Amino acid sequence: MDHSEATRGKSRVVKAGGRDIHLSEFGQGHPLLMLHGGGPGANGLSNYTHNIEVLAKDFRVLVPDMPGYGKSAKRVDPADPFGDLAAAMLALLDTLGIERAHVAGNSLGGACALRMALERPERVSALVLMGPGGIGVTREPPTDGLKLLLGYYAGEGPTREKLASFIRDYLVADGAAVPESLIEERYAASLDPEIMAAPPLRRPAKPEDLVPLDLTLDPRLAACKIPSLVLWGSADKVNRASGGLTLQQTMGHCDLYLFSGTGHWVQWERPDEFNAATAAFLRRHV
DSSP states (O other), X not given: OOHXXXXXXXXXXXXXXXXXXXXXXXXXXXXXXXXOOOSTTOOXXXXXXXXXXXXXXXXXXXXXXXXXXXXXOOOOOTTOHHHHHHHHHHHHHHHHTOSOXXXXXXXXXXXXXXXXXXXXXXXXXXXXXXXXSOSSTTTSOOOHHHHHHHXXXXXXXXXXXHHHHIIIIIXXXXXXXXXXXXXXXXXXXXXXXXXXHSOSSXXXXXXXXXXXXXXXXXXXXXXXXXXXXXXXXXXXXXXXXXXXXXXXXXXXXXXXXXXXXXXXXXXXXXXXXXXXXXXXXXXXTO
């Protein structure tokens, strides 16, 4: 298989844990499962448009739409979304016959990846986490960016203006770099009736509902020895960059890179550095 064939990819819907999961696959080699963030209208391919081709030179890159997003089944357990998504992605590996995989995740995808590692550490060969959710959420009030994300379907409901503000003002440091086509694509996707009826991420009704969402309260985190690379934008307005140091100080084998002048979407805003650091790190742990 030449490089063009390896990176062209193929997409299909697979049944995993009783749910339909839309999956795109590229390249060959050790499996790398890439999990997207949880913003309105998110899906796997749009989250990693600047990364897949490079990483597929070394790895079998698997890019699903997680449950609740894109072309996958829409139901997600509101009481334990991280655990529900982790179970779905582990079931996806089962369906594909994959015993161990690298797992990379951005934001919600990072929380899912970390929860996979805590639940089934033998299935995860290495972790790459970009501004992951669930880090210290019980200790500090939510950021303005997270409030916008969780409140997108509340009030008057979805609007293009709300989505454009979230992406341009809070998701990335340089909003002018975001093309109109990305805004239009994600806004249209956010209007899916199934998603509007049951948004995959919702504002917790009570403070105690945050406890299952705070991964730093899980005693298994300190026992996690999986090689981990944490990449965080210092100007992240959705998940505080201080979470990176928390992870490094808590986990046993955790490298941390902070990107100056960068927001919540490191893999999109700083793709060359992201791709180089991620590929070099993961190659060491095959």
